[in-house]
Amino acid sequence: MTENKDKKTIGIPRAISYYGNFPFYYGYFTALGLNIVISDKTTSKIINEGVECVVSDTCLPIKVYVGHVLNLLEKGCDTIFVPSLQSSAYKVNNCSKIRGLPEIIRNVIDKPFKIIEPVIDKTEGISFKDFCYHIAHEFDIYDEELINCAIGCGWTVYNNFHNMTRLGISYETALKNAIEGKTVKTPVEVVKPLSVVIMAHGYNLFDERISLRLIKKLEKLGVKTYTSLNVSQEQALHAIKELGEIQYWANELELTGTAAHYMLKEKVDGIIALSAFGCGPDSLMVDEIQYHAKQRNMPMIHLTIDEHTGEAGFVTRIEAFVDMLIRKHRKKLERSNVIKIPQQIQTEQEKTFVKV
Ligand code: SF4
The missing domain is CATH 3.40.50 (Rossmann fold)
Incomplete structure (x- = not known):
C-alpha cells in the first residue's frame, strides 16, 4: 500500500479482526482519505515479542496481536486501530480478551502511541454506525455524507471479498482481488x-x-x-x-x-x-x-x-x-x-x- 505523506495514517495489526474484517476496513479507511499501514505477516520474531509482554496463560492469538502492534510501532506508525468488539447481536458476545483488547494493549505496551478504539456492543445499543463514526471523529472527520459514503465503500469491498470466498476462491486470492477492485464470478470447482x-x-x-x-x-x-x-x-x-x-x-x-x-x-x-x-x-x-x-x-x-x-x-x-x-x-x-x-x-x- 503506497503511503501519501499528506494523509493521516492508521496502523492495522495483521491479527484477530484483520482476518474477517480487513476488506471493510480497507474500503472504509481509504474512502475516508487515510493511509493504511498493515503489520508484517506473522514471524517467529513477532510471536516472541508478543509472548514477552503478556502473562503466559494468555492465548496465542492475543500474544500474536501484541507482537503485531509492536511491529507497527517499529515501522514508525503511532496511531493504531485496536477495536473493542463486544457483542455482534443482542447477548451474542465475544470472548473477554477480544472485548478488552484496547485495555490489554494499553497495559502491556509501555510506549507512547495513540489507540483508535471504537466499540461495537449491540447488547448495549452501540451500533456499527456508532463504531464507524467514532473512527472518523478520531481523525477530525465530521462530514456525515463522507462518512456514510465511506461506510458504503467498506461494505462494497467486504461483500465482494465474501462473495468470492463463497465461490471457493482462496482467502489470499479473494483478498487481493477485493482490494484491487476485481471480481470473480465463476465458482472454483x-x-x-x-x-x-x-x-x-x-x-x-x-x-x-x-x-x-x-x-x-x-x-x-x-x-x-x-x-x-x-x-x-x-x-x-x-x-x-x-x-x-x-x-x-x-x-x-x-x-x-x-x-x-x-x-x-x-x-x-x-x-x-x-x-x-x-x-x-x-x-x-x-x-x-x-x-x-x-x-x-x-x-x-x-x-x-x-x-x-x-x-x-x-x-x-x-x-x-x-x-x-x-x-x-x-x-x-x-x-x-x-x-x-x-x-x-x-x-x-x-x-x-x-x-x-
Ligand atoms: S476466542 Fe478469545 S481466548 Fe479464544 S483464541 Fe480467540 S481471543 Fe483467545
Whole structure:
C-alpha cells in the first residue's frame, strides 16, 4: 500500500479482526482519505515479542496481536486501530480478551502511541454506525455524507471479498482481488478424493504461521478443505438451530455453524478443529461439535496450538487423521463393489511400501 505523506495514517495489526474484517476496513479507511499501514505477516520474531509482554496463560492469538502492534510501532506508525468488539447481536458476545483488547494493549505496551478504539456492543445499543463514526471523529472527520459514503465503500469491498470466498476462491486470492477492485464470478470447482471442514477462527487458520499452513498441507495430501469463508451467516445460523443449539458466542457462526453446516449436509469426510491452547469459548464449541459428530459417526480431530507447537508433531497428527479417513473411504468403496482404489488416496504406509 503506497503511503501519501499528506494523509493521516492508521496502523492495522495483521491479527484477530484483520482476518474477517480487513476488506471493510480497507474500503472504509481509504474512502475516508487515510493511509493504511498493515503489520508484517506473522514471524517467529513477532510471536516472541508478543509472548514477552503478556502473562503466559494468555492465548496465542492475543500474544500474536501484541507482537503485531509492536511491529507497527517499529515501522514508525503511532496511531493504531485496536477495536473493542463486544457483542455482534443482542447477548451474542465475544470472548473477554477480544472485548478488552484496547485495555490489554494499553497495559502491556509501555510506549507512547495513540489507540483508535471504537466499540461495537449491540447488547448495549452501540451500533456499527456508532463504531464507524467514532473512527472518523478520531481523525477530525465530521462530514456525515463522507462518512456514510465511506461506510458504503467498506461494505462494497467486504461483500465482494465474501462473495468470492463463497465461490471457493482462496482467502489470499479473494483478498487481493477485493482490494484491487476485481471480481470473480465463476465458482472454483476443486475435485479431491477426500474433503474436510476446518472449524477455526480466521485469525488462527488464515495466519499461516499460526496454522502452520494447515490448508496447504491438507491440499498436498489430496484433501479438499471447507472453511467458514465458504458458508454464509444464514447457513451457519440455520445449521446451529438444526442441531438444537443456540448461538452464544459472536464467533460461533465461524466455528460451530460452519462445522455443523457441512456435517449435517454430509458433504465432508471429517472435521478438523483447530484452536488455541487454553481458549475457553473454543473448548465449549469443539465439545459441542464433537458430541454431534460422534452421534453421526463423523470422524473428528482437535488440534490445539500455542507458541511451542512443533511442525513435525502437527504434521504427524494430520497425516494419521487423513490415513484414517482414507481407510474409511476405502471400506465404503469396497462395500459399493468399487475395487480400484484411486492413486491419490493411497495411505502414507502404502506409498512407502511402493517405494521399497
Ligand atoms: S476466542 Fe479464544 S483464541 Fe480467540 S481471543 Fe478469545 S481466548 Fe483467545
